[in-house]
Amino acid sequence: MSRSPSIPDRPHRDIDPDLPDDERLEALRGHYEDLVDVNEQLSEQLDEAEQRRQRLRERADRIERENETLKSSSLYIATVEDILENEEVVVKQHGNNQEVLTDVSPRIVDRVEPGDRVAVNDSFAIQSVLSAETDARAQSMEITERPEVTYADIGGIDEQVREVREAVEQPLSEPELFDEVGIEPPSGVLLHGPPGTGKTMLAKAVAHETDATFIKMAGSELVRKFIGEGSRLVRDLFEMAREREPAIIFIDEIDAIATRRSESKTSGDAEVQRTMMQLLSEMDGFEARGEIRIIAATNRFDMLDRAILRPGRFDRLIEVPEPDRDGREQILQIHTRGMNVADDVDFGDLADDTGGYSGAEIESLATEAGMFAIRNDRDEVQHQDFVDALEKIEEDDSSDVISSAGYFYQ
Numbered sequence: 001m002s003r004s005p006s007i008p009d010r011p012h013r014d015i016d017p018d019l020p021d022d023e024r025l026e027a028l029r030g031h032y033e034d035l036v037d038v039n040e041q042l043s044e045q046l047d048e049a050e051q052r053r054q055r056l057r058e059r060a061d062r063i064e065r066e067n068e069t070l071k072s073s074s075l076y077i078a079t080v081e082d083i084l085e086n087e088e089v090v091v092k093q094h095g096n097n098q099e100v101l102t103d104v105s106p107r108i109v110d111r112v113e114p115g116d117r118v119a120v121n122d123s124f125a126i127q128s129v130l131s132a133e134t135d136a137r138a139q140s141m142e143i144t145e146r147p148e149v150t151y152a153d154i155g156g157i158d159e160q161v162r163e164v165r166e167a168v169e170q171p172l173s174e175p176e177l178f179d180e181v182g183i184e185p186p187s188g189v190l191l192h193g194p195p196g197t198g199k200t201m202l203a204k205a206v207a208h209e210t211d212a213t214f215i216k217m218a219g220s221e222l223v224r225k226f227i228g229e230g231s232r233l234v235r236d237l238f239e240m241a242r243e244r245e246p247a248i249i250f251i252d253e254i255d256a257i258a259t260r261r262s263e264s265k266t267s268g269d270a271e272v273q274r275t276m277m278q279l280l281s282e283m284d285g286f287e288a289r290g291e292i293r294i295i296a297a298t299n300r301f302d303m304l305d306r307a308i309l310r311p312g313r314f315d316r317l318i319e320v321p322e323p324d325r326d327g328r329e330q331i332l333q334i335h336t337r338g339m340n341v342a343d344d345v346d347f348g349d350l351a352d353d354t355g356g357y358s359g360a361e362i363e364s365l366a367t368e369a370g371m372f373a374i375r376n377d378r379d380e381v382q383h384q385d386f387v388d389a390l391e392k393i394e395e396d397d398s399s400d401v402i403s404s405a406g407y408f409y410q
């Protein structure tokens with residue numbers, strides 16, 4: 001942006017009224033000439049401003065037109081393979097890997113480099129250059145070298161922990177067992193159950209135990225606006241895992257890309273379908289005894305497309321239920337480990353009173369009880385604090401209709 005030029009000072013002259021007429025006339029003439037000068041400068045500036053305005057208006061028009069075309073047509077994602085002379089570019093479309101030779105508008109040609117991700121329209125003309133791929137990868141994946149969560153942090157689902165260890169941990173830590181017996185370990189493990197029951201924790205704990213990199217991607221992140229982008233992210237996900245073996249790939253909310261085919265055949269659905277096919281083909285071409293394990297999670301098991309549950313895919317289903325009474329007691333104990341708890345606290349009693357609570361809800365109960373202790377100026381949490389916390393949570397719940405109606409796991 002060019003800065004606006006400074007406005008010249010208004011000429012000023014003190015003319016002594018007692019001067020003889022001719023000298024006053026001379027002074028006035030000088031003043032008049034100054035004014036003419038300034039006037040000229042100002043009209044030049046005005047012209048320039050007018051031109052600038054014109055240019056800005058043209059630019060605004062162009063951006064608006066571009067915006068219109070972007071809005072009106074769907075764009076495809078492609079990677080720039082090569083830039084030839086005379087502003088021609090070879091791009092490879094994501095999704096179908098088709099290579100095409102295409103023109104670039106002069107406006108964009110300086111900004112593309114081989115390897116860039118670009119959006120192309122139906123006739124393959126490059127519309128815009130997308131942000132660097134590494135950013136997209138980093139944005140949508142959560143990568144932890146070795147998560148902190150351990151099995152000891154998980155309460156009430158011992159059977160599920162055992163199953164996960166068998167299906168995920170053993171193939172990583174003792175692959176020879178499977179070799180000797182001559183069986184393939186499960187390809188993928190699907191954890192399903194209501195929210196807040198420890199599914200994510202379980203996946204992290206296995207990564208911790210096996211000293212594996214934990215790579216998490218949410219299914220909702222894979223549902224992308226651009227055609228080809230979701231499947232590209234799936235490929236990136238597996239590539240990332242291969243770079244960081246041993247690794248646990250955790251796909252949360254897998255229902256987002258694997259719900260049963262709906263009636264509507266919009267392009268959005270087709271894109272989601274393609275993303276899922278990419279995931280399945282990555283899993284199919286996978287060395288089951290390798291150093292990468294796949295875990296997915298959902299709380300919409302009823303909605304899942306059965307195709308992902310076939311042998312060789314998510315062929316080990318583990319239901320993670322809400323904790324039972326003993327489970328709740330264990331989870332209470334886990335979440336109060338670091339708290340200063342009075343001797344009068346009866347966890348068994350509290351477990352009786354928390355029927356239907358998930359692990360996550362029990363965690364917030366413990367925190368809430370701590371808040372009551374603080375409010376009462378105590379550094380020790382007593383049984384009554386838990387009772388008060390329970391009452392408060394119950395009150396909050398009954399005024400919050402959505403929290404009970406929005407619960408759809410069956």
Ligand SMILES: Nc1ncnc2c1ncn2[C@@H]1O[C@H](COP(=O)(O)OP(=O)(O)OP(=O)(O)O)[C@@H](O)[C@H]1O
Pocket residue numbers: 153154155156157193194195196197198199200201202297298299331334358359360361363
């Ligand atoms: N079984 C459990 N033992 C101990 N803590 C638990 C348990 N389940 C849940 N929690 C607590 O609740 C929090 C949320 O749990 P987590 O993220 O594993 O739930 P989730 O099953 O993945 O839920 P969602 O389906 O909503 O993703 C945990 O960080 C933990 O503090």
Ligand SMILES: [Mg+2]
Pocket residue numbers: 199200201252297
């Ligand atoms: Mg989770």
